[in-house]
Amino acid sequence: MEKGEEEKPTKAGSRLCCICNQRRAALKRPKTLQQICRECFYEVFEEEIHQVIVENQLFKPGERLAIGASGGKDSTVLAYVLSELNRRHNYGLDLFLLSVDEGITGYRDDSLETVKRNEIQYGLPLKIVSYKDLYGWTMDEIVKMIGLKNNCTFCGVFRRQALDRGAALLKVDKVATGHNADDIAETVLLNILRGDIARLSRCTSIVTGEDGPIPRCKPFKYTYEKEIVMYAYFKRLDYFSTECIYSPNAYRGFAREFIKDLERIRPQAILDIIQSGEDFRISTFTKMPEQGTCERCGYISSQKWCKACVLLEGLNRGLPKLGIGRSRGPNNDRKNGTKETNGAKSIESKQCGTLDF
Amino acid sequence: MACNPSNCQSNCYGNEEKAEVVVGEEYVSANQNQNLCIKCKTKEPIGGDEGRMFCIECFRSNLYGKFRLAVTSHAMITPTDNVLVAFSGGPSSRVALQFVHELQHKSLKNFDASRDRSLPVFGVGVAFIDETTISPLPSHDIDRAIQDIRLIVSNLAPPIKQLHVVPIENIYSGDGTNRLKNLLDAVSDTTGKEDLLLHLRMLSLQKVASESGYNKIVLGLCTSRIACHVILATVKGQGYSLPADIQYVDSRWEIPIVLPLRDCLVQELNMLCHLDGLKTVELLKGPCSGINGLVSSFVRILQEENPSRECTIVRTAGKLTPFHFNRILESDDSVIPLATRRRQKRYNLKPNESISSESFCPICNSPLNKSDMLRLSNLGSCQTSSDSFGAACCSSCRFQILPKDPSSMDHFYSLLPQPLVARAKHSSYDNLSLLREQIQDCLLSDSEDDS
Numbered sequence: 085m086e087k088g089e090e091e092k093p094t095k096a097g098s099r100l101c102c103i104c105n106q107r108r109a110a111l112k113r114p115k116t117l118q119q120i121c122r123e124c125f126y127e128v129f130e131e132e133i134h135q136v137i138v139e140n141q142l143f144k145p146g147e148r149l150a151i152g153a154s155g156g157k158d159s160t161v162l163a164y165v166l167s168e169l170n171r172r173h174n175y176g177l178d179l180f181l182l183s184v185d186e187g188i189t190g191y192r193d194d195s196l197e198t199v200k201r202n203e204i205q206y207g208l209p210l211k212i213v214s215y216k217d218l219y220g221w222t223m224d225e226i227v228k229m230i231g232l233k234n235n236c237t238f239c240g241v242f243r244r245q246a247l248d249r250g251a252a253l254l255k256v257d258k259v260a261t262g263h264n265a266d267d268i269a270e271t272v273l274l275n276i277l278r279g280d281i282a283r284l285s286r287c288t289s290i291v292t293g294e295d296g297p298i299p300r301c302k303p304f305k306y307t308y309e310k311e312i313v314m315y316a317y318f319k320r321l322d323y324f325s326t327e328c329i330y331s332p333n334a335y336r337g338f339a340r341e342f343i344k345d346l347e348r349i350r351p352q353a354i355l356d357i358i359q360s361g362e363d364f365r366i367s368t369f370t371k372m373p374e375q376g377t378c379e380r381c382g383y384i385s386s387q388k389w390c391k392a393c394v395l396l397e398g399l400n401r402g403l404p405k406l407g408i409g410r411s412r413g414p415n416n417d418r419k420n421g422t423k424e425t426n427g428a429k430s431i432e433s434k435q436c437g438t439l440d441f
Numbered sequence: 442m443a444c445n446p447s448n449c450q451s452n453c454y455g456n457e458e459k460a461e462v463v464v465g466e467e468y469v470s471a472n473q474n475q476n477l478c479i480k481c482k483t484k485e486p487i488g489g490d491e492g493r494m495f496c497i498e499c500f501r502s503n504l505y506g507k508f509r510l511a512v513t514s515h516a517m518i519t520p521t522d523n524v525l526v527a528f529s530g531g532p533s534s535r536v537a538l539q540f541v542h543e544l545q546h547k548s549l550k551n552f553d554a555s556r557d558r559s560l561p562v563f564g565v566g567v568a569f570i571d572e573t574t575i576s577p578l579p580s581h582d583i584d585r586a587i588q589d590i591r592l593i594v595s596n597l598a599p600p601i602k603q604l605h606v607v608p609i610e611n612i613y614s615g616d617g618t619n620r621l622k623n624l625l626d627a628v629s630d631t632t633g634k635e636d637l638l639l640h641l642r643m644l645s646l647q648k649v650a651s652e653s654g655y656n657k658i659v660l661g662l663c664t665s666r667i668a669c670h671v672i673l674a675t676v677k678g679q680g681y682s683l684p685a686d687i688q689y690v691d692s693r694w695e696i697p698i699v700l701p702l703r704d705c706l707v708q709e710l711n712m713l714c715h716l717d718g719l720k721t722v723e724l725l726k727g728p729c730s731g732i733n734g735l736v737s738s739f740v741r742i743l744q745e746e747n748p749s750r751e752c753t754i755v756r757t758a759g760k761l762t763p764f765h766f767n768r769i770l771e772s773d774d775s776v777i778p779l780a781t782r783r784r785q786k787r788y789n790l791k792p793n794e795s796i797s798s799e800s801f802c803p804i805c806n807s808p809l810n811k812s813d814m815l816r817l818s819n820l821g822s823c824q825t826s827s828d829s830f831g832a833a834c835c836s837s838c839r840f841q842i843l844p845k846d847p848s849s850m851d852h853f854y855s856l857l858p859q860p861l862v863a864r865a866k867h868s869s870y871d872n873l874s875l876l877r878e879q880i881q882d883c884l885l886s887d888s889e890d891d892s
Contacts, residue, residue, distance in 0.1 A: 280757075338742075
């Protein structure tokens, strides 16, 4: 329903909340365009997430759960809402904040300050794992060596592993990430555009990596980005909203803009894309890479060495191109599936590997 | 990222860098004497973006080759057929008409030359859906367009093809002009209105084909349009039914639909119209608005940025599991030439690779997914017919076409053309038990009454 234009302009505040019918409507809910009051917004926002958690049985009582916390809006709201719901509905979860310090001066050091404040505000123990400790390199040092091309590849590969290693150190059973409905809708579209049928078939799963060491889940799978921002805004949550200095333009990709345009015409479209993604039936048996372990570090890997070790080897030997694109490395006996990041910039939004589960 | 020219069935050319990697030496050598066609290596290639690598003859034969391969390997047109080409006047359907005509012309020549005359020549008709009554365009413009279309069809060499100019309101028995207008007015969503019109167009094609004795309908849908449809269906939440719409053959309709230009890009079709001086009539389609317009401009920009994008989109969606009706039913094997039958074995679906679905949305005729069927089977029996019609629709049509306000549902229902109403009756009452069987694993209790 193209409601945008249809809605009659009424004087602000003159209308009652269409949920409680008592208080004055304070906002138009992005997902449904209903005019509701702040209190009802908090309630439907939190209740929807609770329902997603219950229906998908995301957590079991007594589990230890790490919340991937970057200090950004998604993870800050996630930490806040999860600790709130855990209390309210007795999930029985042991919650932790888990942050990755990539070593980016002027970006991550500031956002980590936010996470440290969150640690105190929400009373959740925080664990920070740093690239420097794990790999001996900070992103600043990596960029100094390789420049601003392909640096997101390093960051993405390292972060993925760093989260798992941090989770292992915390001895948690699961990791929850702040991926929201917009992110997932975008991933569905991107996988269609780039012909990645294997990822298309699994990118809408709410839990991933169940066969890996520590499964990840996305409690915000059906939560709109706009509502997360709205929630953070009204609740005056303390979050950090600066873009990474090494990929300043990466965030606004063409696919993302398309989704925003769609949302403007029809808010339901974001949910519809996710619905489509869930309903797709993949006919050909898509070959999943065999899972083994890295001969060097023992991390899960489909190759002889895991991607992080290949990249690291390149850095340490002064050959940073190793493992990027089709170059040859220790795994040269097999075709390397890495995609080049530079060609795709215009359609992708989150370059930094955050969507690669 | 990009469509790989070596395994892309649509023969798109990718961009030059990519081609260089894959074609390797051959390409490099062609590149050295840049001015030669990459296929015959003797003539100059034609200008323009898409055809730049082929000379006129090779471009033409390549395009016709894609059409012919699609037709023969899916038994789209066999000697005993009588096919109806849906002709809008645009370049895609113009090429479809031209190629079907050439195929018919060739088989006529073979027929005349053969002694035993064992293979009859298939028949061809042309249908144009006249939307004068609901179009914002002035009627004299449309009249002129129809005159042009008559000329195009009558100028084709024999055998003579009958042209059916069908007013869209003919989907109603009696004078349906007002009911049609009111029906479209009752849809508030812009995108929903456009889509409903699309479904009504298909309904009128089916009607004329059925009444005039055709047994196949040829649509000019090309890769570019299908790529748009893939994104559109995704965005409208039709991921389940999407594979039904994008195969070479779609026989869920009374008269099966075939898409022989599925592997051709719209740029190629435009180029052919331009090169061969095929006259097209373009003023008929108003600009798309709403979601349809947004998606088509999105795909167009992506295609400009990477010339193989549309191919990649269609290839990705092509890997989704098709439905059992996405093939010509092999009931009359004897009339299909042996060579085609052999090829068909290679290309045609095996039953176990497809989804069988028995329930369809009465508006868009999409197969219903599990949640739609669950809702349908939970319906009580004491429903008014308009309510049960609404319940039988897919969630996408319920959202964008059916009225939001339940009180206007009766009015909307009263405006629907009879065939749509009949579809709902068929699907909702006759096979409830069948529905139940398919969703058995989702039901919590065994007894009917609990729901």
